[in-house]
Amino acid sequence: MLEYFYKLDGDIERAWDAEGRDEDRFSEVAATALRALPPSRGLDLEKLIDTLLDPAVTKPSQLAPPGVFGQPGATVFRGRDYLVEVYFWQQSVSAIHDHPFCGAFTLLQGFSVEAVYSFVTHEDLGPRARLGNLSLESLALIEPGHVGAFGRRRHALVHALLHVPVPSVSLVVRTERADGYLRYFPPGVAIAMDAPLETFERPMQLLDTLRLSGHPGYSRRFEGFLRSADFETTFRIMSRTWFGLTAQERETWLNVARERHGDRVEMIREALQQAEVDYEADALRQRLSDPEHRFITTALLLSGNRSELLDLLAKRLTDPLESLHRFIDEAGVFADDEAASAAIAHVMVDGGSAADAIERLAATWGEAEFSGREHEIHAFYTGCAFAPLGSRETV
Numbered sequence: 001m002l003e004y005f006y007k008l009d010g011d012i013e014r015a016w017d018a019e020g021r022d023e024d025r026f027s028e029v030a031a032t033a034l035r036a037l038p039p040s041r042g043l044d045l046e047k048l049i050d051t052l053l054d055p056a057v058t059k060p061s062q063l064a065p066p067g068v069f070g071q072p073g074a075t076v077f078r079g080r081d082y083l084v085e086v087y088f089w090q091q092s093v094s095a096i097h098d099h100p101f102c103g104a105f106t107l108l109q110g111f112s113v114e115a116v117y118s119f120v121t122h123e124d125l126g127p128r129a130r131l132g133n134l135s136l137e138s139l140a141l142i143e144p145g146h147v148g149a150f151g152r153r154r155h156a157l158v159h160a161l162l163h164v165p166v167p168s169v170s171l172v173v174r175t176e177r178a179d180g181y182l183r184y185f186p187p188g189v190a191i192a193m194d195a196p197l198e199t200f201e202r203p204m205q206l207l208d209t210l211r212l213s214g215h216p217g218y219s220r221r222f223e224g225f226l227r228s229a230d231f232e233t234t235f236r237i238m239s240r241t242w243f244g245l246t247a248q249e250r251e252t253w254l255n256v257a258r259e260r261h262g263d264r265v266e267m268i269r270e271a272l273q274q275a276e277v278d279y280e281a282d283a284l285r286q287r288l289s290d291p292e293h294r295f296i297t298t299a300l301l302l303s304g305n306r307s308e309l310l311d312l313l314a315k316r317l318t319d320p321l322e323s324l325h326r327f328i329d330e331a332g333v334f335a336d337d338e339a340a341s342a343a344i345a346h347v348m349v350d351g352g353s354a355a356d357a358i359e360r361l362a363a364t365w366g367e368a369e370f371s372g373r374e375h376e377i378h379a380f381y382t383g384c385a386f387a388p389l390g391s392r393e394t395v
Contacts, residue, residue: 002375004042005077005084008033012079012173022104023175026082027151030173031104034147038106039171047110048076048086063178085172089163091286096134096160096184097193102151103174105161112142113295113312115302117158119184123264127180128192129232131267134158134184136304141315141395158184162298165291185271191235200233204240207234226256234261235268242272243279273383281385284333292316293331296323303388306351324349324389333385340365344380348389354381 011033019025051057052074060078063085070087077084082103089110098118113363116139121132142148142161150157163170181193195201203225207318210218226237235259242250250269258265285297295316303309313320325346327333334342340361358377361370370377381390 002077004037004039007042008037008084008173009077009079011037012082021081023177024151024154026102026175027104027149027155029084030102031147031149034071034104034171034173035066037149038145039108040145041206043108043171045169052076063176068365082173082175082387083275083283085168085174086173089168089170092163092168093159093282095193096186098156098158098182098184099150100152100180101177102150102155102310103172105170105172106147106148107142107144108169108171108181110163110165111144112161112168112170112315113298113302114140114142114148114165115160115162116140117160117184119158119188119189119190121190122188125231129230129235130182130190132188132190132265134186134188134190136302136308139302139312141309141312160302162285162302164294164298166289168293174204186274187267187270189271191232196236199234204237204373208240212294222251223256225251226253229257230263231264234265235271238268238274239272243276277383277385277387284385288331290331293327296331297385300385300388306389309388321349341380341384344377345384345386348381348386351389354378357381 012029015029015032016026019029052059058076059082062075063083066072071090073085073087075083077085086108096115116137118135119130119132120135120136121130124132124133148157149155150159179194182190183193184190196204207214207218207222207225210221213363226234229237231252238250238253238257241253254265254269257268281297281301285294285301288294295311299309299312303312310320313323317323328342328345328349333345343360343364344357347360352360354377358370358374361377381387
């Protein structure tokens with residue numbers, strides 16, 4: 001195992017020295033080295049696993065604690081001012097992020113879907129929060145042998161990379177910088193991805209305790225803390241409590257935040273509404289084990305529209321539409337009492353509108369069953385995991 005890394009290290013050192021050890025040039029250096037000496041030509045994954053499990057083998061100092069990234073992630077080699085990490089994936093969350101360091105990645109096993117985004121900043125709220133416009137630029141299927149570069153400036157990359165089969169295994173060669181991540185929430189909020197400041201975390205833990213214990217002073221204290229919060233803290237507070245709040249409670253706390261942050265609060269609302277949809281898709285994805293089903297869920301999660309979704313699915317599936325219909329019926333997406341939701345999803349796969357879905361439901365169960373529920377059906381049509389397939393027209 002070490003022989004491969006020593007050869008890779010030699011290539012990297014020579015090339016990086018020629019670039020004056022400029023960190024922003026390391027992305028190209030690492031990518032070129034991985035293409036010239038791919039892991040398939042020298043790194044035995046099974047031997048690597050044995051080495052990582054062997055207590056008699058001294059391991060390099062580890063950069064990240066277990067559970068932070070990968071299941072697990074491991075530092076397998078340390079060069080001069082850079083390191084090589086291998087990540088084993090059971091699950092990868094669809095967090096859209098950038099990189100505070102420079103390097104390159106490749107896959108050793110499995111396949112992944114990469115969504116690449118652009119972010120145009122409209123308002124800079126300090127080093128830990130920004131508002132802007134986040135746009136999906138491309139979707140790509142990533143398979144073993146692919147090498148992708150990332151960096152802070154020369155190869156700046158805002159992306160989400162979701163690994164599909166279990167396990168998938170990736171390898172990263174990168175510089176050591178570890179702080180300065182931003183996580184991006186559609187349609188346009190960027191928040192520091194590293195751990196929240198202690199001035200936030202300790203008070204929030206205390207407020208969580210008061211809430212869970214039903215303390216009578218919780219609401220008053222929560223409101224007081226929210227009134228004094230900057231934008232980043234406000235976003236973290238709302239995202240931390242959002243899933244447990246009723247619609248009325250959400251509106252109440254957003255109105256409190258609006259007194260300080262004005263229209264920026266609408267960006268928080270939109271981001272958390274989308275995050276709720278994405279969370280449900282992520283939760284479904286984590287329950288699935290069939291690679292085809294996981295691929296379809298991943299494509300639904302990352303695609304912005306019907307064309308992007310079907311183009312991506314066609315890279316691995318002979319008949320994407322037939323596969324989507326089968327997925328609805330066989331993957332356990334809908335419970336037995338959710339037949340109407342499944343019927344809407346089938347209409348969406350066929351390219352039908354929300355009006356078509358209402359017509360299908362009325363024909364199957366009778367008009368009286370769905371009379372007055374048009375807006376509820378439309379909300380499902382545009383807000384469910386299958387929304388990329390829909391036409392987005394209003395009812």
